Amino acid sequence: QLSGVGPATEACFHKLGIFTLRDLLWNFPRTFIDRSQLQNSIYNIADGEIGTFRLVVEKAKVKHNSATCKDESGNSIDVSFFYGQSRQGMIMASAAMKKLCNMELDSNVMIVSGKIKHSEQKSVLFNPDVVISPEQTDKLGIEPVYHLTSGLTQKKVIAAVDAALDAAGELFSLLPESLPDDVLATLRWPTLVDAFHLAHKPTSMEETRIDSPSRKRIAFEDLSMQQA
DSSP: OOTTOOHHHHHHHHHTTOOSHHHHHTOOOSEEEEOOSEESOGGGSOTTOEEEEEEEEEEEEEOSSEEEEEOTTOOEEEEEOOOOSSHHHHHHHHHHHHHHHTTTTTOOEEEEEEEEEEOSSOEEEESOSEEEOGGGGGGOSEEEEOOOOTTOOHHHHHHHHHHHHHHHHHHHTTSOOSSOHHHHHHHTOOOHHHHHHHHHSOSSGGGGSTTSHHHHHHHHHHHHHHHO
């Protein structure tokens, strides 16, 4: 059992073939998004790609669901939110705009990350994934992207994986590492529990590679179990 995973969410995980904590740990991200690098110009990021920027919100140009902003190079970009015409969708858009305008801190500088769309007329960040104040840059990093199914969001999967990693850390501490220390040192591999942490929560894009030390360690464990 995991905190935050009730019967409905559990049923969604079952659709992906995930029934146990072990299944969840072995369900690795399909890709990663690097939000750790702040770009000083929106034009450093190609059309359709994801970028992270420090933007100045021009509060005189704020509309009900969009705002014109400037990047650090002085380029203009529109940040807009739309979650449908329903009442709930309008409430979500309004809340997102308040967050962008940072009404509580009365600041006009925000960190915004999402997919950028360039055209001849203007550049747009539509429904950006991350909107935080400059004081929260520690929240930026390498973000895992998991396979989903109806009823599951990335946020739910990431929370479940984090809880599973915490539980696994406690369980692994009760068992000896399956490879001797000298072998790990020679191969420069992490322990198995550290390998799982790095596979799900890498600290650099180099660690996301399929031939990274953490993934090699896990692959060796997988093959060892199959042969045993």
